[in-house]
Amino acid sequence: MEITWFGHSNFRLKVANATMLIDPFFVGNPTSPTTYQEIEECNLILVTHDHTDHIGQTLELAIKHDAEVVAIFDVIQELIHLGLPQHLGVGMNIGGTVSRQGVDIKMVQAMHSTVNGAPAGFIITDPNGYCIYNSGDTGLFGDMELFGQFHDIDIAILPIGGHFTMDAQQAAYACKLLGCKKVIPQHWGTFGVLAKSTDSMAEQLSLLAPDTEMVELEIGTPVKF
Numbered sequence: 001m002e003i004t005w006f007g008h009s010n011f012r013l014k015v016a017n018a019t020m021l022i023d024p025f026f027v028g029n030p031t032s033p034t035t036y037q038e039i040e041e042c043n044l045i046l047v048t049h050d051h052t053d054h055i056g057q058t059l060e061l062a063i064k065h066d067a068e069v070v071a072i073f074d075v076i077q078e079l080i081h082l083g084l085p086q087h088l089g090v091g092m093n094i095g096g097t098v099s100r101q102g103v104d105i106k107m108v109q110a111m112h113s114t115v116n117g118a119p120a121g122f123i124i125t126d127p128n129g130y131c132i133y134n135s136g137d138t139g140l141f142g143d144m145e146l147f148g149q150f151h152d153i154d155i156a157i158l159p160i161g162g163h164f165t166m167d168a169q170q171a172a173y174a175c176k177l178l179g180c181k182k183v184i185p186q187h188w189g190t191f192g193v194l195a196k197s198t199d200s201m202a203e204q205l206s207l208l209a210p211d212t213e214m215v216e217l218e219i220g221t222p223v224k225f
Contacts, residue, residue, distance in 0.1 A: 001130055001225045003155075005217040007031025008190040009054060009137070011157065012042075012222075015126045016102030020044040021067075022122070022134055025056030031190050033220035036061055044101050046122055047071035048136025049114040050078065053190075062088050070098060070105055074117030094120060102127055108147060110138035112165070123151055130154055130225075133178065137187060140170040148179040155215075155225065156180035159187035160201045161194030168195065172204035175212040182213045182225075 002014040008029050013020045019041045026036040036057040042065040047055050055075070059082055062069050068088050069079060076084075076091035092098055097106040104125045112119035121135040133147060134157040147153065156178050159165035165187050166174065175183050183205070188195045195201075198216050205214055217223055 001126065001132070002222050003184070003217065003225065004222040005184070005186070005219055006034065007219050009048070009159070009186045010056065011134070011186070012039075013124070013132070014222075015124070015130075018044045018101035018103050020046060020101070020103075020124075021061065022046045023048055023054040023056060023136070024058055024061055025053045027057060028053070029056070029190065031219055039065075041065070042067045045069045046105065046134075047075055048110065048121060048134070049112060049119040050075045050116050051114065051137070054137065059084055068100060070100065070107075070122075072107065072117035072120050075114075078116050094118065108133075109141075109143070110136045111141050112137040112139070123147065123153075125151070132157065133180065134186075135159065135174070137165045140166050140174055142177070144174050145177040148177060153178050153180040155182045155184060156212075157184045157186050160185045160198065161188040161190075163193045168198075168200035169204045169208070171201060172208040172212075175205065175209035180212055182215050184215050184217055 004012040009023045010025045011022045070090040073091035076089040106123040108121045110119040110121045124132045132155045158171045160168045160171045
């Protein structure tokens with residue numbers, strides 16, 4: 001599995017047959033090292049919720065690359081209204097699982113706001129059982145412990161920025177609940193109200209979830225796991 005971070009909550013995952021974008025926010029993202037027009041390959045897009053800094057350029061990228069979009073049902077309906085070809089929309093809801101491009105994608109709840117539908121996270125499992133949980137924007141909630149009981153989570157991608165989401169202390173406690181082996185911080189450093197670094201996350205992990213390793217990705221640099 002290869003993961004590239006484009007800043008904020010914008011990720012590319014290459015796993016099985018999927019070249020997957022999650023929350024492809026390029027326009028207006030001051031930390032992105034590239035533009036959406038420069039994305040050369042994409043056959044799947046996951047959207048956690050439809051705030052502009054998450055849905056981003058989903059519509060443009062889906063049409064350009066003929067990529068399926070997986071999101072909560074209401075967001076898909078809005079995208080179809082805006083011009084997404086109907087055959088590219090994969091609407092689902094909390095608790096459901098779809099299989100696309102060789103990976104299983106389970107939609108789970110998140111604690112946040114959204115314009116359409118409800119916010120969500122995704123638990124992505126490849127054919128070998130390697131498992132990534134991307135929480136999307138969320139606050140801390142106790143049912144994260146259930147995710148760890150139902151799934152052997154190798155990597156959790158969690159927000160640490162505070163203000164709109166969990167801060168570092170809550171994200172570290174989330175790692176304890178999830179029992180994840182590694183954590184990749186997201187949703188930090190993009191805008192002035194968010195945490196400026198991952199230093200506090202490292203400190204809190206050592207106190208609350210010492211068995212979880214923090215992996216701070218360098219923006220734009222692919223990392224293989």
